[in-house]
Amino acid sequence: MGTSKHSDPAFLTILLQDEIGGLQVLHDDQWVNINPISGGLVVNIGDFLQATSNDKLKSVQHRVLTNHVGPRVSVACFFKGETSKSYGPIKELVSDENPPLYKDFSINEYHGKFFSQGLDEKSGLEHFKL
Numbered sequence: 170m171g172t173s174k175h176s177d178p179a180f181l182t183i184l185l186q187d188e189i190g191g192l193q194v195l196h197d198d199q200w201v202n203i204n205p206i207s208g209g210l211v212v213n214i215g216d217f218l219q220a221t222s223n224d225k226l227k228s229v230q231h232r233v234l235t236n237h238v239g240p241r242v243s244v245a246c247f248f249k250g251e252t253s254k255s256y257g258p259i260k261e262l263v264s265d266e267n268p269p270l271y272k273d274f275s276i277n278e279y280h281g282k283f284f285s286q287g288l289d290e291k292s293g294l295e296h297f298k299l
């Protein structure tokens with residue numbers, strides 16, 4: 170199965186892909202293949218880690234292209250927090266020189282935005298920028 174461009178609605182995603190390939194990440198405006206490594210796991214930074222780190226860590230835009238080699242199977246494990254708790258830039262990372270870039274928001278609020286728009290649209294984080 171393929172997916173359109175998106176960043177993950179989670180803190181971290183750990184992904185196991187099979188040998189078919191097709192996963193790509195956007196780096197410097199170019200799509201880069203993430204070639205499968207047998208037994209290897211892909212770890213993606215998600216939007217919540219970007220927001221809590223106040224953009225010190227960046228969530229990765231990625232997509233999956235389908236091909237004709239055969240059916241593709243992947244297993245993604247999303248690390249999320251408590252759905253009703255609010256998250257925002259952690260206080261240790263904000264200061265007068267580095268003001269918070271996001272307001273606090275809950276996973277429920279974020280999901281409301283993320284799932285009401287299509288993939289390939291603007292990042293879910295855009296809705297919570299200060």
Ligand SMILES: O=C(O)CCC(=O)C(=O)O
Pocket residue numbers: 172177184186192231233243244245
């Ligand atoms: O199947 C993959 O390799 C990635 C899937 C994905 O991006 C997702 O589930 O968020």
Ligand SMILES: [Fe+2]
Pocket residue numbers: 175176177231
């Ligand atoms: Fe994803």
